[in-house]
Amino acid sequence: MLDVCPIRIGDNCMLAPGVHIYTATHPIDPVARNSGAELGKPVTIGNNVWIGGRAVINPGVTIGDNVVVASGAVVTKDVPDNVVVGGNPARIIKKL
Secondary structure, three states, X not given: OEOOOOEEEOOOOEEOOOOEEEOEEOXXXXXXXXXXXXXXXXXXXXXXXXXXXXXXXXXXXXXXXXXXXXXXXXXXXXXXXXXXXXXXXXXXXXXX
16 A cells, blocks of 8 residues: 555455556656655445455546455556456446
8 A cells, every 4th residue: 555645445355366456556647756756546345345356446536435456457446336347447347
């Protein structure tokens, strides 16, 4: 976990080995980035979430309740409640 902002993990969650959760990001502008500026966006993971091995959760993402994140998924956008997501970038595979 690379955290410059809060990471909130709900109740009854399971994270498999090798899950990466990032809150840190950097400016796109090279001058600002080279100055060492670091930005942060919080990550929120709801209740009853299962995140498979080697999944990546990017800055600013909110994952809803009762979600399964497939192994190796790269989550770049918010995930609604009651779904299975997978792929790179992650997309909804199934509604629960």
